[in-house]
Amino acid sequence: MASVEVKNLSRSFGIYKALDDISVRFKDGGFYALLGPSGSGKTTLLRMIAGFDYPDTGHIEMNGESVERVPLEKRNIGMVFQNYALFPNMTVFDNVAFGLSVRGVAREEMRAKVMNALDLVQLGKLEGRKPHQLSGGQRQRVALARAIVINPRVLLLDEPLGALDKALRLDMQVELKRIQREIGITTVFVTHDQEEALTMADRIGLLKDGRLIEEGRPEDIYNCPKTLFAATFLGDANIFEGDWQDGDIMLADGRAVSVAAGRETQSGKIRCAVRPERIRIVSAEQPRLDNVLDGRIERRLFAGNSTTLFVNHNGREIRVGLPNTGSVSHDDGEAVTLTWSRESTIPVTAA
Template sequence: MTEVRIEGLVKTYGSAFALDNVSLTFPHGSFFGLLGPSGSGKTTLLRAIAGFVVPDQGRVFFDGEPVEALAVEDREIGMVFQNYALFPNMTVAQNVAFGLAVRKVSAADQKRRVAEVLDLVQLGDFGRRKPHELSGGQRQRVAMARAIVTRPRVLLLDEPLSALDRSLRVDMQIELKRIQREVGITTIFVTHDQEEALTLSDQIGILKAGKLIRHGAPLEVYENPRDAFTARFLGEANLFEVLSSSNGYHLADGTKIEALPSTHGDMLAIRPEHLVVSVTEPAQGPRLRATLIQRIFAGAIGSCVIDWQGHPLKATGRYQEFSTLPDQGPVWLSWSPDQARWVSQ
């Protein structure tokens, strides 16, 4: 298992920063998710680690050893791309063995190692098939097998599940995590799908316009976003501007907000699952008068679309909890103060 460390990576294209002084450590054997909107620098960072992109500044280390001078083929990297990049004229076994053949591994060892990884990805009986005879999920597993059969130090995944439909994507998330745990390879995973990153990753890093905005354990980053961008990008958040006066902190309608010892920022973020909707006024705690616009049924989980002072808000929970609410009309919103987070804009 290999620790990957990057220090002060900078990459520009013209006057635009693709990477803007990014430093980050990917721990040994971790599954690390990189996420951010389009153009945030995720793929550029991945390609810089692989050696496909040469940074203008900065260093890349594998287990403390600099690798910038190494060619792509000498970095011992396995990669899986969005389109899988399988050779259509080759069988599954030949596709998987390609990297071994390039490295001049003996035919006997090729056969043994290909059989091992095809069993690992649960395609042991598919070696003679061609890519066009496989489903999308099976092609994705072939690409994974090809990437790990060479026993790389680091596995890089660039949106490998984005071409799959939702139900298959969920199944493959489970498969990806299982395979990564079994082989123990340090894995860096690029995705724009927040739910996917939360599901798969031991650690996550959020990029915006080439800058690393936040990184850490998924639960920690989700529950303590620190800034409005992270709160909105990683899941959903209701954001309230907080005003200050001689009487303390309050919202636009005058609702008093308690300042916590760790207070920082100028907005309050409340996740939809922490916003309580009721017909009667709560007896205590912060509460707002608002208007219920719509109740949405989505199986066991439901949501409410709410208007407060012209701002759209959202509450989520078990649909049964919302069944006593009117379809539309005046409601009360409340939350526990310890579930609200102060964030900067």
């Protein structure tokens, strides 16, 4: 197993900077999720770590040793590609065996290793099938088996679950996590699905325009985003902007919103994020938290386990996330009082 450290990595294609001074550490045995909009550089970063491409400047280290000029076959990294690229004319067995045969592994040993990898992804009985005879989830498992059969030091997964439907995706998330724990392999996982990143990863990195905007544990980055980008890209957030005055934001309509501690010395404009589920609706008798705003429900978005209410406060839309407990219901047009704590009002930088 190995830790991977990327230091000040940059890569341009012509005048376009696909990676811009990225520094990040992938801990030995850790599960790291990379998240970012399309074109933000996720695949480019993985390709660079695997050795399919080389950086213009910067370093890649595995277990402290520089590898950015080491060819890919010597890095011993398993990669599952964005479209998982199975060989259509080969059987499941031969697809998985591919990395071993190019390495000249002997027949008997190869057979044992391939069957071992197929058992790990629970495909032991399907070794003779061709990719078109498999479901999407099974193909995904073959790609995974192909990546781990070479006993890599690091596993790079580029949106491995992207093509799967929701139910299968949830199954595969559990499966992937089990496999990762079982073999204890350092894993870097690209996903478009924020929930997937939050539930699966020990750490999350957020990329935007080739830059690593923010990085940290899922709960920290979700609960206390430092940047506007993290607040709005990872989950939903209400953004309040205004003038900073003695620990409050003065909104344009003259109302004050109390802000979490830690920004006392700042002056001028300030921007804060409040997660929709941190806002409560209170009746006249119920106690209020630090912040109180009145509004009217404009519409509701039912999402099964929760409902988002879109509340209009003086022309501003505030989204409120309510768990679906079955005990209260709200109607469009209803006047409501919203309340939330100052601790839930997180100052964020503009980026």
